[in-house]
Amino acid sequence: MTRPLSVAIAGLGTVGGGVLMMLRDNADIIAARAGRPIAVTAVSARDRNKDRGVPTAGLRWYDDPVALAADPAVDVVVELIGGSEGVALALAEATFAAGKALVTANKALLAVHGAALAASAEERGVALAFEAAVAGGIPVIKALREGLAGNHVSAVAGILNGTCNYILTQMRERGREFAEVLADAQKLGYAEADPSFDIDGIDAAHKLAILAALAFGRPVAFDQVHVEGIRRISAVDIAFANELGYRIKLLGIARQTEAGIEARVHPCMVPQTVPIARVDGVFNAVVAEGDFVGRVMLQGRGAGAGPTASAIVADLIDIARNRFTPVWGASASELSTAPSVPMSSHVGPYYMRLMVVDRPGVIADVTAVLRDLGISLESMLQRGRSPGEAVPVVLVTHETKESAMREAVERIGRLPTVMEEPTLIRIETE
Amino acid sequence: MTRPLSVAIAGLGTVGGGVLMMLRDNADIIAARAGRPIAVTAVSARDRNKDRGVPTAGLRWYDDPVALAADPAVDVVVELIGGSEGVALALAEATFAAGKALVTANKALLAVHGAALAASAEERGVALAFEAAVAGGIPVIKALREGLAGNHVSAVAGILNGTCNYILTQMRERGREFAEVLADAQKLGYAEADPSFDIDGIDAAHKLAILAALAFGRPVAFDQVHVEGIRRISAVDIAFANELGYRIKLLGIARQTEAGIEARVHPCMVPQTVPIARVDGVFNAVVAEGDFVGRVMLQGRGAGAGPTASAIVADLIDIARNRFTPVWGASASELSTAPSVPMSSHVGPYYMRLMVVDRPGVIADVTAVLRDLGISLESMLQRGRSPGEAVPVVLVTHETKESAMREAVERIGRLPTVMEEPTLIRIETE
Numbered sequence: 001m002t003r004p005l006s007v008a009i010a011g012l013g014t015v016g017g018g019v020l021m022m023l024r025d026n027a028d029i030i031a032a033r034a035g036r037p038i039a040v041t042a043v044s045a046r047d048r049n050k051d052r053g054v055p056t057a058g059l060r061w062y063d064d065p066v067a068l069a070a071d072p073a074v075d076v077v078v079e080l081i082g083g084s085e086g087v088a089l090a091l092a093e094a095t096f097a098a099g100k101a102l103v104t105a106n107k108a109l110l111a112v113h114g115a116a117l118a119a120s121a122e123e124r125g126v127a128l129a130f131e132a133a134v135a136g137g138i139p140v141i142k143a144l145r146e147g148l149a150g151n152h153v154s155a156v157a158g159i160l161n162g163t164c165n166y167i168l169t170q171m172r173e174r175g176r177e178f179a180e181v182l183a184d185a186q187k188l189g190y191a192e193a194d195p196s197f198d199i200d201g202i203d204a205a206h207k208l209a210i211l212a213a214l215a216f217g218r219p220v221a222f223d224q225v226h227v228e229g230i231r232r233i234s235a236v237d238i239a240f241a242n243e244l245g246y247r248i249k250l251l252g253i254a255r256q257t258e259a260g261i262e263a264r265v266h267p268c269m270v271p272q273t274v275p276i277a278r279v280d281g282v283f284n285a286v287v288a289e290g291d292f293v294g295r296v297m298l299q300g301r302g303a304g305a306g307p308t309a310s311a312i313v314a315d316l317i318d319i320a321r322n323r324f325t326p327v328w329g330a331s332a333s334e335l336s337t338a339p340s341v342p343m344s345s346h347v348g349p350y351y352m353r354l355m356v357v358d359r360p361g362v363i364a365d366v367t368a369v370l371r372d373l374g375i376s377l378e379s380m381l382q383r384g385r386s387p388g389e390a391v392p393v394v395l396v397t398h399e400t401k402e403s404a405m406r407e408a409v410e411r412i413g414r415l416p417t418v419m420e421e422p423t424l425i426r427i428e429t430e
Numbered sequence: 431m432t433r434p435l436s437v438a439i440a441g442l443g444t445v446g447g448g449v450l451m452m453l454r455d456n457a458d459i460i461a462a463r464a465g466r467p468i469a470v471t472a473v474s475a476r477d478r479n480k481d482r483g484v485p486t487a488g489l490r491w492y493d494d495p496v497a498l499a500a501d502p503a504v505d506v507v508v509e510l511i512g513g514s515e516g517v518a519l520a521l522a523e524a525t526f527a528a529g530k531a532l533v534t535a536n537k538a539l540l541a542v543h544g545a546a547l548a549a550s551a552e553e554r555g556v557a558l559a560f561e562a563a564v565a566g567g568i569p570v571i572k573a574l575r576e577g578l579a580g581n582h583v584s585a586v587a588g589i590l591n592g593t594c595n596y597i598l599t600q601m602r603e604r605g606r607e608f609a610e611v612l613a614d615a616q617k618l619g620y621a622e623a624d625p626s627f628d629i630d631g632i633d634a635a636h637k638l639a640i641l642a643a644l645a646f647g648r649p650v651a652f653d654q655v656h657v658e659g660i661r662r663i664s665a666v667d668i669a670f671a672n673e674l675g676y677r678i679k680l681l682g683i684a685r686q687t688e689a690g691i692e693a694r695v696h697p698c699m700v701p702q703t704v705p706i707a708r709v710d711g712v713f714n715a716v717v718a719e720g721d722f723v724g725r726v727m728l729q730g731r732g733a734g735a736g737p738t739a740s741a742i743v744a745d746l747i748d749i750a751r752n753r754f755t756p757v758w759g760a761s762a763s764e765l766s767t768a769p770s771v772p773m774s775s776h777v778g779p780y781y782m783r784l785m786v787v788d789r790p791g792v793i794a795d796v797t798a799v800l801r802d803l804g805i806s807l808e809s810m811l812q813r814g815r816s817p818g819e820a821v822p823v824v825l826v827t828h829e830t831k832e833s834a835m836r837e838a839v840e841r842i843g844r845l846p847t848v849m850e851e852p853t854l855i856r857i858e859t860e
Contacts, residue, residue, distance in 0.1 A: 018722070022580055022722050023580075026580055026582055026721070026722075029580075029582060029760075030579070030580050032647065032759075032760035032764035032765075033579040033580075033647070033759050034579075035756075131577070136723075137720070137722065137723035137724065137726065138723075139572070139573045139576070139726075142569070142572060142573070142576060142577045143569045143572070143573065143577070146569070146572060146747070146748065146753070147561070147569025147573070147744050148567075148569065148740065148744065149459075149460070149464075149743070149744050149747045150452055150453075150459075150463075150739075150743030150744055150747060151456065151459075217459060217462065217463070275708065275709075278705065278708060279705075290567075290740060291455075291456070291736075292448070292452050292456075292567065292736040292737065292739050292740040292743075293566075293730065293731070293736065293740035293741075294567065294730060294731045294734075294736060294737055295730060295731075296567065296568055296729070296730035297728070297730065298573075298726065298727070298728050299705065299726070299727050300723065300724060300725060300726035300727065301723070301724045304724075306721075306722040306723065306724060307722065307723050307724055309580075309722050310580055310581055310720060310723035311723075313579070313580030313722075314576060314577050314578065314579050314580055316580075317576070317579045317580060318576065321754065321755065322752075322754075323576070323753040324751065324752075324753065325751065325753070329463050330459075330462035331462075331465075334461075334462035335462075
């Protein structure tokens with residue numbers, strides 16, 4: 001057997017502890033599958049004395065995570081610090097400069113600096129592995145980058161944020177409002193004290209940028225992703241969705257269109273009958289559509305110490321076996337230059353929910369705006385009656401261009417009988 | 431760029447034609463992802479003049495497929511002949527003897543001779559790749575062998591035969607009997623003229639043997655798989671399943687139990703709420719449960735030229751990139767020697783459907799047998815009444831040992847008021 005693969009871990013929080021535990025508990029099969037033992041030899045974390053449930057004695061301890069890269073006895077650095085800038089970025093650069101492989105769970109780093117980091121890794125011929133950055137332990141990176149590698153992928157979509165999916169599921173199952181469910185999720189540890197990163201869609205957008213780069217073989221382009229979160233979804237929208245045969249999910253969707261690649265994260269109405277509509281709670285799922293393979297879906301736990309450790313250890317086994325794949329599936333010079341298309345060009349059916357004063361003539365005003373913009377309606381629903389007060393009205397459109405819908409939202413929002421800014425949810429039927 | 435990977439294809443049926451087409455149509459991205467072009471240079475097939483939708487001019491043509499292995503300009507042989515013996519086996523052995531890699535879609539070959547072939551491949555240090563052998567284009571082999579490689583897998587299960595899943599789905603959706611749906615499926619090309627291989631569970635058992643070997647890191651053991659098909663499932667069972675909150679699926683299940691590894695293919699009742707219950711029609715799905723990753727499910731098209739070609743091309747790209755994985759995940763000397771347990775030791779709840787003469791005392795006789803064998807009932811259902819004629823009666827048991835259930839089936843089948851052999855369907859609640 002070859003000598004052990006020597007691993008340094010930067011960041012010993014929940015995930016770092018999980019990696020230590022998995023490498024210890026499953027050392028036998030990991031060594032068999034890696035062709036050699038995988039041993040953590042150096043670590044960096046703020047608190048040396050915290051109980052992590054795994055012994056850390058005998059490890060070389062660094063106060064400065066960036067110093068791990070220079071440790072001559074380290075072969076691979078596992079970066080679990082997080083954040084797209086600062087220490088995480090410095091450590092990644094130092095690791096490549098030292099000619100070593102990097103394994104990371106850091107989606108922000110990859111989404112923002114993925115192209116430059118890939119160039120650095122490629123220049124040194126070292127691996128940059130990030131299975132843990134998207135959908136936890138579900139091997140979606142491997143599936144897209146290797147398993148479907150012979151396909152032209154036309155679309156990739158997924159439930160990429162477990163916190164949002166948990167909140168939307170709870171809202172539906174218990175008929176409760178967003179703010180209440182969020183507060184509960186924070187108590188249960190399913191949502192952060194500052195939940196913005198999750199519920200405003202940023203985390204999902206980082207992951208989608210990574211999936212889109214892999215699916216379409218082009219450099220990662222986070223700044224081209226349209227992002228909306230779930231704050232404006234109300235219990236009344238969930239009830240209407242149910243009535244219309246849909247479920248509301250926060251999806252990340254990247255699709256090859258005739259004009260270029262469209263990449264967007266926002267709440268969607270999806271038919272109750274499609275498999276992704278059934279993925280509930282903290283679970284994640286990714287669907288990819290290839291020209292030869294057709295539609296493939298993967299689902300499982302998208303977060304947590306165990307699933308994330310599983311992905312990181314899989315990357316370490318690949319590195320131990322010298323199984324090498326270019327960061328974005330092909331070398332930088334071979335990547336596609338397909339353009340991105342702006343969200344304003346998106347075309348699809350829309351759900352628009354208004355709160356209007358319940359009195360004659362209101363619907364006529366609203367539908368006149370739609371007529372003027374050439375937007376055609378598939379259906380209209382109104383719930384309850386309370387003359388002179390606010391009632392919800394739902395309009396479902398046929399295929400419409402996003403720019404026209406935005407204009408409609410603005411004009412309708414200005415009508416004196418419309419009480420608040422209309423809520424717009426895109427309908428995804430494919 | 432390195433020189434092209436030179437590929438020989440043995441067997442140019444639907445799948446072989448699909449591989450030629452994919453390598454031609456997607457040559458650009460395949461070369462980028464493989465790091466070099468992948469070129470078919472030699473083929474063997476019965477009919478040189480058949481129109482395959484792709485040009486075959488310029489290829490070296492062999493009448494004897496085994497001769498492909500000896501072609502000095504060939505790097506990899508793709509075996510698409512099928513069958514566990516004869517030409518396919520001879521070609522595999524000749525390929526390894528020539529020090530070349532083999533890619534195959536042949537589950538029978540791997541299930542029956544997988545251990546010996548892995549030893550041959552390992553001795554020469556060449557790849558034996560078989561992503562296409564299980565679940566078509568869904569990258570389940572890669573997911574289990576690499577993506578979840580750090581996990582102790584406790585169970586793997588799947589819908590592994592699209593023909594059976596199609597038949598069971600049609601029976602449920604249309605309320606029709608097995609024989610009628612099978613006849614239609616044959617007309618539509620979803621079932622073979624001789625359907626036994628599919629509907630008697632043999633094809634699924636080959637695939638399960640492969641999955642179990644990967645999941646538990648042990649040599650493939652097809653002869654240890656318990657196999658039952660779907661011939662005895664009747665429309666009345668489907669209706670009862672629905673009433674009880676279940677769907678009937680032909681599943682392959684391999685599970686680590688305290689006594690050893692249990693591997694079985696048979697019709698199952700699964701709760702309507704679990705994801706695999708929703709996988710309908712010709713689709714396949716595989717669920718794996720790992721100690722760190724939790725439960726992961728993959729689903730997609732399990733057969734057809736496109737999906738199968740996708741899997742074969744992914745294997746070719748791995749070989750072109752020199753990404754090497756031992757056949758069963760670890761080298762032969764590192765595989766587990768966990769014993770198999772016989773089906774008679776299986777424990778679980780059971781559904782038993784009887785056709786009995788509708789007259790007093792019948793149920794008392796049946797339940798006396800169960801009492802004598804220590805089998806406890808969870809529920810009993812009876813449909814319709816027609817005094818003096820046959821009516822169905824369904825018994826659902828609590829956890830029971832298979833050996834006791836078999837004895838019960840035999841004794842109950844001998845009762846004069848029971849009109850035909852009872853139908854037994856195992857209930858899977860996990």
